[in-house]
Amino acid sequence: MLSESQLQSFHEQGYLKIPQFIDGQTLARLQMETEALHEEMAQLAIEEDRVGPNSNLKNGAGIAWEEDLEAxxxxxxxxxxxxxxxxSIAEILESESMLSVIRQLSGEQDIIKFHSKLLMKPARDGSFTPWHQDWGYWQSYRKDPSQINCMLSIDPATLENGCVRFVAGSHKAGSIExxxxxxxxxxxxxxxxxxxxDATPVETEAGDAVFFGSLIIHGSAPNKSNQExxxxTFAYDKANNTLDEENEEPLLK
Known part of the structure; x- marks a missing residue:
């Protein structure tokens, strides 16, 4: 259960960091399962001949590739x-600990999964993430900017390896073109x-989570370090907020 001060901080700053959001056992399993995913998914894209600017694999996953790398x-x-x-990502996405926080921050009881993305930010090759509001992308298929995002750290995120930077309070300005x-x-x-x-770098330990809304401006520097x-990111939305009503996600329990 979030405290009043945590809720107030989220609504004032636009983001909320919760240390040790998942326990050590869950984190260890998550790290183990994701350790080999990069090579497995890259190899699968090659085998399915789906290596392009963006690749959709037969297993339902999609890939966006790093650019400007050597041939x-x-x-x-x-x-x-x-x-x-x-x-483990599938389990965390629908866990009571996650959904409880999402409901408190959004003020909504009826929520749906919006999406889940594994951000690799690889050592030495992880590129600059431009400043943006998530709503800049999502407004083309959602009615209102009611989404809540959770970034769960699998590795420590530092200034050196490109932790996310948030412009505190920028969500209050509303949607920006x-x-x-x-x-x-x-x-x-x-x-x-x-x-x-003038942004705040939010460094995290593995297992920490940062929750933020879709209107806060954020970005991250390249990862030039030797550390992954x-x-x-687990994104959620209130029910009945899609512009494509025929493909509404089911309610999360």
């Missing part, structure tokens, strides 16, 4: 629908390099 080098930037290929950016993974974003905003910076 022949494949590095996954994002593994979309990660719950399809990682049992996004422009095109030179990235296949991020077709739109906000202008500026990593120093463009894996994290999974």
């Amino acid at each position: 022949g080098k494949l590095r996954i930037r994002q593994l979309i629908n990660s719950e399809c290929v990682c049992p 996004h422009g095109t950016v030179p990235s296949a993974s991020f077709s739109i974003g906000l202008e500026g390099d990593i120093d463009a905003y 910076r894996r994290a999974n």
Whole structure:
């Protein structure tokens, strides 16, 4: 159960960090299951001849690749629908501990899964994530910016390996128009390099979680370190908020 001060901080700052959100046993299993996923999914994309700017695999997962790497080098930037290929992610996504926090932060009881993505941010190759609001992408198929995102750290996230930076309070300005950016993974974003905003770097230990809404401005620097910076984002929304009513996700219990 979140405290009043935690709820107040979330609504004031636009994000909330919860240390040790999952226990050590769950974290160890998550780390073990995701350790080999990069090579397995990259190899599967090759076998299915689905290596392109973005790849949809037969198992339901999708891949967005790192760009501007040396010829022949494949590095996954994002593994979309990660719950399809990682049992521990699927369990965390629907866990009572997760759904309880989402309901408290959103003020909604009827919630659905919006998406789950494994963010690889690989050592030495993890690229700059442009400044953006998640709503900049999601407004084309959702009615209201009511989504809540949880970024769960699988590895420690530091300044050196590209932890996420949040512009505290920026969600209060509402939706901001996004422009095109030179990235296949991020077709739109906000202008500026990593120093463009007065942002707070949020460093985390493995097992920590950061919850944030869809209107807060955030981004991350490249990972030039020798340390991986894996994290999974679990996004949720209130029910009946899709513009595509025929494909509404079922309610989470």
